[in-house]
Amino acid sequence: MTDRTGADEERTFAASTPAHGRGFAGTWWGLAWLRALEDAALDGAQVKVGRRLARAGAVGAVSVRPGRVTAVVQDRDGTAHRADVLLQELPSDRWDRFLDMAAERAGHVAALLDREMPPHLVEDAAAHGVELLPGLGDLEARCDCGAWDHCGHTAALCYQVARLLDEDPFVLLLMRGRAERALLDELQDRSVAPVAEAEATPEGVQDGRQEGLDAVEAFAAGDILPPLPESPRPPSEPGLPPSLDTEAPPAPGVDPTALEFLAAQTAREAHRLLAEALRPGHERQPLDDELTLDQDAVRLASGDPEPGVGARLGRGSERGREGLALAVRAWRYGGVTALAVLDEEWPVQAEALARARAALETAWDEGERPALRFAHNRWTVVGGSAQLRLGRDGRWWPYRKERGRWAPAGPAAHDPVTVLASVGAEADA
Known part of the structure; x- marks a missing residue:
């Protein structure tokens, strides 16, 4: 349950419940939040303590405000500590850039309303100089236990926040300085403004008549070419293909449903290609291989x-x-x-194997580490239903056994520990 106060400038989420046997984040943006914690913490042992506390349900109600999240976290002996994690708010000029960008792309607004944060939204924001997700060193920890770096209490709070982000990315936007209602109102204002401008009287029209140009002036300037117009902006969404729902029966061998599906897919793909072609720097990007x-x-x-x-x-x-x-x-x-x-199974270079094994060995205490069976680029938890697969691009992909077959279980990440946690491999005592 979520309580809201004021003008949605603060949201409070109920205390966590124990969550043994499953990861804290399933979405790519939730995993990115955890990577910001795990990459920056100087003491990996404290991160593991925090993971255990969060998994045991030791994090109280979480208060989310611009620039800060707060909760009371209990140690195993029952001692309570106030933990705060700070994330810098975005300045007004960067919010203006983000809102202008999002207002031009209806798909971004629709994704947020569906409580999704697609990668292209974050990438488009970054291209406009707006970093939404925290990076290395962006999560500042403060705790009344006296620790100067991330302690078990602030780490536990971060793990709980990852769960909240999974359910609602507006939590991240509130931390960055914009409440959900205020953000949506500003997006609506920006969407209405271009329509109002288009309905205004065109420049050069007076008393219903179009101003002309003197013929002598036009002839004298005939050898001066005007500048090329700006490239047109792509439509916010692909067009709708024509409906094939008619009274006439289909010709033999024609599947109307499949044909409508192909037309819709073609429209979406054409829209995507057009948007990429008009993006700055597109001409320097390598061509994709043909499927x-x-x-x-x-x-x-x-x-x-x-x-x-x-x-x-x-x-x-x-x-x-x-x-x-x-x-x-x-x-x-x-x-x-x-x-x-x-599809592919291939031998992994010794250097990549060593790096991955070192990351796994330092993530858990001796005796808590899950046993893994190595076969080329596929690492399987012994006696479990989780598997890691290394792609040729150096990222790890989570797999889970379902009905006797290994099935993809989520997006990739560079950290094998985070990926292993996302498929529910029990690594904590």
Whole structure:
């Protein structure tokens, strides 16, 4: 339950409940929050203490305000400590940049209203000089226990906040300085302004008549070329394809539902390509490799609006029904890269193996560390249902055993410890 006070400038979330056997974050932005904590903490042992406290339900009600989150955290002996984690608010000029950018892209607003924070929203914000997610050293810890760095109490608070971010990314935006209602009102004002300007009287029109240009002046300036107009902005959303729901029966061999699906997918892909082509610096980006028949079949199946349509269009793949379902899940997590991780098994260089093993060995105390079985780029928890897979780009992907098959379980991360925690590998006593 969430209580709100004032003009939504503070939100209070109920105390945490014990959460044994599962990770604290499942979304990519929740995992990014935890990485900011784990990468910056100087004492990894305190981070592990905080993880245990949060998992045991020791974090009280969490208060979220611009620039700060606060909670009372209890030690195992029952001693209570006030813990605060500070995150710098964004200045007004950066909020203006973010709001202008978001108002131009209806998909960003829709994602936030669905309590989602897609990567392209964060990337577009960063391109405008607005860093939404915390980076290394951005989370400042303060606790009445006297610790000068992150202690177990502030670490426990950070783990609990990761859960809250999973459910509602507006929690992060409030910490950065904008409450949900105020932010949405400002976005609405910016969306209405261009419409009002378009309805105003065009420049150069007086008393209903268009001002002309003297012919002598026009002829004299005929050898001077005017500047090229600015590139048009792409529409905020792809257009709607025509409906095929007519009284006429379809021709033999034509599937109207599949045809409508293909038209909608084509419109979305064309919109995406146009938006990328108009983005600054696009001409310097390398061209993507052309999709294989199997990859394109999986791509089509991943956009299935209703059971069966995508499967029929995915017949270009020889994976079978269950194999196609796993491929679709992988595609939705990471496209071509995630699909390659699902299919490929390859030997890992010794240096990469050493780095990953060192990270896993330092994350848990001796005896608490899960036993892993190594097979090329696939590391499996012995006696468990969790697996890590290393992609060729150096990122780790979580997998979970379902009905006897290894299935993709989330997006990738550079830290194998965070990925292992996201699939519920019990690493704490």
